[in-house]
Amino acid sequence: MTYPQTKLALHRLVTDGVVPGVSYSFIDGDRVETGVIGQAALVPQAEPLRPGMLYDVASLTKVVGTLSVVLQLLAQGRLHLTDSVSDWLPQWQDSRVTIQHLLTHTSGITGYIPHRDQLAAPELTAALLQLHVGPTFNRQMVYADVNYIFLGWIVEQILQQPIQAVAQQRVLTPLGMQHSTFTPTNAEQCVPTAITAERGVIRGMVHDPKGLVLQRRCGSAGLFSTVADLTR
Template sequence: MTYPQTKAALRRLVTEKVVPGVSYALIDGDRVETGEMGAAALVPQPEILRPGMVYDVASLTKVVGTLSVVLQLLDQGRLRLTDSVSQWLPEWQDSRVTLRHLLTHTSGIVGYIPNRNQLNAVDLTHALLHLHVGTTFNRQMVYADVNYIFLGWIVERVLGVPVQVAAKQRVLEPLGMTHSTFTPVDPQQCVPTAITAGRGLVRGEVHDPKGYVLQRRCGSAGLFSTAADLTTFCQAYLHPETCPAVLPPTWLHRMTEDWTPTGQAGRSLGWALTASQWPHPHRVIWHSGFTGTYLVIDQQRQQAMVFLTNRVHPVAPNLPYLDQRNAVIGTYLAEKSR
């Protein structure tokens, strides 16, 4: 297991200055190959990327933390996919929206919140709960953080603790993800993200504005993790019977299904779906994070890839990265199928 083309594609991201640095893990059955290349930081001074550094993984929080806890509650019968959001969050008035819509990003929830990033947690919570449902409801997959923020609040209603506390207690600790946290204690171990007007260089604090305001009550962003810990998470997905209390096998074995209401929108519960062609066409799950992170998991082939970078450093959003990211995923899927 060497994946020379995939590693060359990763290296080009660094040498062509698309991203400052990359940490990765390539998983093939019980074999794992890890590495890092490039810089952890470019400003205020250059800093080499070290093994084991901690990344703000942004929206990977959705699948690693929030989704995992929701699957546990579904498995225990404490939640149902058909539950109306308003059943758990009475301030939300549209009873048509269900947990299934939130999980598959088919809720159609839209709306503009003036001065959103300047609101405090109470006002932001109120504003989010008074958004409205648009024309894509129940028909199209439109990715939106609000879906997993709502799921986090529903988890809190069920368990009585903020979603990030629940994720720590019910996912990170049982899986032994000892370097994963929502509250880093040493910013210097963290890879910095962007320089912002209000916060300066963001390092060891969540980059996402909504996550920064909502803190422990944010189910869409806020997790910090390492390549090694995310490898542990991916391996749990490949072997769910080894940790059934954390990742219920009944649900994980159906994770490559299209769970959207139409069954044709290309989204599982939480995860995006793509295809691998060897030894025959089958679905693969993947998810990305705004800061420049993603996981790809091929449950059928027992293979996975962890990719971590700080593509928003020193300046967001770095749009050229998105095409390059998709090309790297394509290279990986093609190479691992040989």
């Protein structure tokens, strides 16, 4: 058995009730070992975790989808690290912020949007573009969804398609990630993410509030994937 201590730690997460279940993949050179432990859901009734279930992988959308597409465009010379965000998104007023700042979360973009999760997509888009640059600009890495939301909109400007459609065409399909999707059609095949007062059990729909509003134009969240696809 490989990585026995890590497996024991994963089992302990489940037996201690930290998480209902775990899907894992160990990649060691050419060897891959996957497994599942525990439950997919606890309410309304317990449901065992099954191999091949889809997870809302949330911010892995940034890494798998948006980053991969941006790196392709950089390699093709259609985008440059030194490009100002305002060159591509004229509504953004601070010309100091570049593609590199967005990629590395050093943009310093900050600000409060009142009732953000209740806004419709056009209003949320406008509000995000009215945020400002704070004191951490180019000095400190501060992780923020807005960086990759902006990158998604810049990709859309270049390729004239929403970022999630581009990620499907340029990343998921070519890599053979055939179970990965932004629009799951079978909620029962998805692992639930949360229970909220407003939405009840969230299953088969994106959990991220901005992802829920922006839908196909969100480069920061929205991807559903399996352990096998992520391993690939």
